[in-house]
Amino acid sequence: MSVLAARAGQMASHRYFDRDIGCMAVKLLPSEYYVTEDNTALTTVLGSCVAACLHDPQAGVAGMNHFMLPADADEQPRSHADAMRYGEYAMDVLLRELLRSGAKRERLHAKVFGGGAVLPTMTTLNIGDRNADFVVQYLREQGIAIAAQDLRGPHARRVCFLPSTGKAVVRKLRTQAGVQMIQRDEQALMHRLVGDAAPTPAARQPASRPA
Template sequence: MSATVPGSVANHHYFDRDLDCKAVKLLPSEYYVTTDDIALTTVLGSCVAACVVDLDAGVAGMNHFMLPEDGEPGTRGQVESMRYGAYAMEVLIGEMLRAGARRDRLQAKVFGGAAVLANMTTLNIGDRNADFVLRYLKTERISVAAQDLRGQHARRVCLLPKSGKAVVRKLRTQVDVQSIQREEGELLRRLSAVNKNTGMV
C-alpha cells in the first residue's frame, strides 16, 4: 500500500540488484509510505531524507526535501510545497498514521545535509536542513534512532521497511559526485534567482 498525495508520491519502481529486492526510488520533493516489503532509496546532497517506521504496525515511509522553511500557505502547489521540510514532514507523518502507524511508536532515522559544493556553504542549506529535521522531530516527540547528517559527501540511502534498517553509502565516484553537483548547482541557481527577486540575502 502506498500513500496518495497526488504528484508527490514517488513512482519510480525498480529491482535493486545491490539489495536483491524490489525498490522505489525517491526524487527531490517526493515521499513514499508503504506496508509492503519493498526498499525505499534516494540520493542526497544538501537535501535531507527522513526515514520513519512503526515496526509494530509494519508501516514505513521516507521523504526527500530540499529546503527547511515551509512554503507560504496558498501560494504554492502541493508538489512544490514538498520541497519544504515542514510540509514534507507533515505529509509523511500524516500518511503513516492513515496507513495504521501510531505516533507514540514512530522512530526516525535522518540523513543528508551535506555541503557538496564549496559555494553552498554561504547559504548553509545542508546545515539548515539538518538543524530543521532534528528540531522538528524533537518538537513532535519522535525519537531519532540514527542520524548521518552534514559533512561533504553525498549519500545514497536505502530503507528496508520490514526491519527498519537503513543502509547509507557515501558517494565518492566521479560519476556520482558530478551528478549530485549538477543538481546542487541547479538548486543554488534557483535559490539565487529567488533571493534576487525577493531582496533576500
C-alpha cells in the same frame, strides 16, 4: 505492491528491482515521498538535501521523504509538488500519511540522513546545516525518537531504507562522476529556489555503514 500515501504531496513513482539488495525498490527524487506496508525498499541520493525515514514496526508501515530546504519564507500559495521541496511541508505530509495508514506517533522512530556540504559556493546559506538542524528540531517537537542519523559532512550519500527490518544502509558516493552528478542536479534545483550557483566538483572517498 502496497501503496498507502497517494492523497497529498508528490508520491515517488520510480519502481525498480534493486539487484544489490535483491528486492523491489522505489527511488525518491527531490520533493517526493513514499509510504509502504510491504517489503519495498526506499532509496534516494542526497547532497545538501535531507531524507527522513519513519517506521512503526508494530503497524508494519514505513515511509521516506526527500526535501531541499527547511522552510518556505514565501507566503504565496504553492502547489503540493512545489511545497514538498520544503521540510516543513514534507515532514507534515509524511507524518500525516503514516498516521492515516495505521502508524501511532508514540511508536514511530526516525532515521535521518543528508545535509552534506556539497555546494561550496552556497556556504553562506549553510543549506545542508539548516536542513539537518530543521529535521532534528522537527522530530524533537513531534516527540519522535531519532534512532540513527548521518547528517552534515562534506559528502553526498546514497541511502537505502528497508521497511521490513527498519535497517538503513548509507553509502558515500564512490566516484567523482557521482559527486558531480549530485552537484549538477542540486545546482539546478537550488538555483531555481534561492538564485545561487553550484560549485566546482571535488572527489570524495567512498564509505558505507549500516544505521
